[in-house]
Amino acid sequence: DTEVTQTPKHLVMGMTNKKSLKCEQHMGHRAMYWYKQKAKKPPELMFVYSYEKLSINESVPSRFSPECPNSSLLNLHLHALQPEDSALYLCASSLDNMLKNNEQFFGPGTRLTVL
Amino acid sequence: EDKVVQSPLSLVVHEGDTVTLNCSYEVTNFRSLLWYKQEKKAPTFLFMLTSSGIEKKSGRLSSILDKKELFSILNITATQTGDSAIYLCAVRAAGGGADGLTFGKGTHLIIQP
Numbered sequence: 001d002t003e004v005t006q007t008p009k010h011l012v013m014g015m016t017n018k019k020s021l022k023c024e025q026h027m028g029h030r031a032m033y034w035y036k037q038k039a040k041k042p043p044e045l046m047f048v049y050s051y052e053k054l055s056i057n058e059s060v061p062s063r064f065s066p067e068c069p070n071s072s073l074l075n076l077h078l079h080a081l082q083p084e085d086s087a088l089y090l091c092a093s094s095l096d097n098m099l100k101n102n103e104q105f106f107g108p109g110t111r112l113t114v115l
Numbered sequence: 116e117d118k119v120v121q122s123p124l125s126l127v128v129h130e131g132d133t134v135t136l137n138c139s140y141e142v143t144n145f146r147s148l149l150w151y152k153q154e155k156k157a158p159t160f161l162f163m164l165t166s167s168g169i170e171k172k173s174g175r176l177s178s179i180l181d182k183k184e185l186f187s188i189l190n191i192t193a194t195q196t197g198d199s200a201i202y203l204c205a206v207r208a209a210g211g212g213a214d215g216l217t218f219g220k221g222t223h224l225i226i227q228p
Contacts, residue, residue, distance in 0.1 A: 033215055042203055043158065045215035056215060090157055102207070103149065104216060106157040 003027075004107035006091050012113045015081060021110045023074040023091030032074040033104065034066060035090040043090055049074060050096075081114045088112070117142040119206050121219035129227050132194050136222045138204030139186040148187050149216065150178055151203040158203055161189070194226045 004025045013019050023032065031050045035043035048056035049068040057066075063085075065077040074091055091107040118141045128134055140148065147165045151158035162171045164180035164187055171178050175194075180187045191198055201223050205216040 035215075042205075042218035042221055043216075045217070048215050058215070088157075102147070103160055103163050104207075105160055106151075109157045 004091055004093050004105055006089075006107040006110050008110060009108065010111045010113075012115065013078065013081065014115050015083070017081075018077070018079045020078065021076040021089055021091075021112075023076075023093075023107055024072055025093040025105075025107075026072055027093065027105075028071075028095070029093035029105075030071055030096050031094045031102075032068065033092040033094075034074070034076055035092065035106075037088040037090055037109070039087075047076075078112075081112075083114050086113045117206065117208050117217045119204055119217050119219035121202075121204050121222050123222060124220060125223040125225070127225045127227060128194060130194060130196060132226075133190065133192045134194060134224065136189040136191075136202050136204075136224070137186060138188070138219055140204075140206045140219075141185065142206050142208040142217065144209035145182070146207045146209050148180055149205045149207065150187070150189050151205065153201045153203055153221070154199075161202075191224075196226045196228055199224060199226045 007022045033048050034046040036046050037043040045058050046060045047066040052068045063080050067075040088109045088111050090109045092104040094102045094104045120139050122137045147163050149163045150161040162178045167182040175192045178189045201221040203221045204219045
């Protein structure tokens with residue numbers, strides 16, 4: 001298995017809803033990432049997990065809550081989002097974040113719309 | 116603050132032309148520079164560069180890094196309509212722990228038949 005999978009592909013939610021985005025990889029990668037990408041903009045880093053521990057939180061609002069249950073899974077819990085949070089949410093993984101040569105591979109993304 | 120600048124931001128050429136996309140960066144503790152191709156979905160990995168002067172090649176695509184002048188180029192020869200995409204340059208810098216990527220704004224490449 002050489003890919004990063006994300007579910008759901010599309011999500012529409014109201015501002016009072018609670019939902020979760022899921023990401024999975026079975027490549028033995030020990031670093032996983034969440035990025036947010038708005039239309040016509042590059043991806044922006046949100047969170048980094050390394051060996052199942054959160055190591056970077058790029059000043060992301062608390063309405064986004066990441067979780068890494070194990071080395072293969074990464075979740076992003078969403079609560080009380082705003083319409084401006086609508087974006088493509090990308091998950092990525094890499095072998096080991098401490099290695100110098102360390103490609104990140106992206107999942108297909110979840111297209112989130114907040115009404 | 117780490118910065119990645121790509122140029123041009125958009126480029127329209129005809130099929131068969133050769134294009135050169137540019138990426139310059141200013142980061143602390145540089146580790147690697149990566150090129151991605153993004154069509155309608157997630158970025159697809161193309162190259163990772165860590166050493167100056169060593170060209171990486173994959174078919175009609177090639178890339179090279181200059182760590183002294185802090186830039187990289189991505190060349191595409193004999194372009195095809197399927198090369199139309201946004202090409203993203205990203206830099207990974209060591210932040211003392213686990214590191215994410217800082218992306219440039221991308222070059223939107225359009226290949227006309």
